[in-house]
Amino acid sequence: MVSSQISLALLSGIISGLLSSLIVFVVVKYWNSVVVPWYEQRVYKDVPIGGKWAAEGVEREVPFVEDVIVRQKAHRVSCEIIYKGERETIEYEFDGEFKNLILTARYWTKRQSTLSRGTFTLMLRDEGKTLEGYYAGYLGKEDVNEVVGGPYKWSRP
Numbered sequence: 001m002v003s004s005q006i007s008l009a010l011l012s013g014i015i016s017g018l019l020s021s022l023i024v025f026v027v028v029k030y031w032n033s034v035v036v037p038w039y040e041q042r043v044y045k046d047v048p049i050g051g052k053w054a055a056e057g058v059e060r061e062v063p064f065v066e067d068v069i070v071r072q073k074a075h076r077v078s079c080e081i082i083y084k085g086e087r088e089t090i091e092y093e094f095d096g097e098f099k100n101l102i103l104t105a106r107y108w109t110k111r112q113s114t115l116s117r118g119t120f121t122l123m124l125r126d127e128g129k130t131l132e133g134y135y136a137g138y139l140g141k142e143d144v145n146e147v148v149g150g151p152y153k154w155s156r157p
Contacts, residue, residue: 046075046098053067057153060148064085065102078094080093090109090116101121104121105120116137116139118149119136120133120135129155130153130155135152137150
């Protein structure tokens with residue numbers, strides 16, 4: 001009798017512990033994904049950089065151009081980058097942070113078969129018309145596997 005009461009108490013303790021952990025997990029996820037972004041958007045005082053940009057850079061002494069579409073929620077930034085090369089078009093995604101006129105972000109390709117990824121840091125200049133800085137990344141193509149980097153500039157069309 002005493003043994004069954006102890007095992008029942010132990011089982012109810014385990015179940016209540018798991019249930020309370022699940023509730024805390026759900027509340028924290030909701031807080032971080034809904035409440036914090038809502039609050040940040042309300043108090044955001046920095047320059048908005050959302051919208052379309054035209055990007056240009058240099059990769060192994062060869063200039064390239066890209067189209068960039070930026071989505072911004074307070075300091076959090078995400079977007080799509082479309083690289084238009086001579087032989088191919090590659091779509092990239094990025095996420096990052098824009099604070100104190102500095103955009104820091106990491107990017108990666110949408111293709112499962114390509115390993116290209118990297119980072120860039122850009123500073124807002126010319127009264128919000130350009131973002132200038134540098135990129136560095138791993139270029140993982142069939143014929144090239146190396147780390148590349150160079151100047152990178154975004155301009156509003």
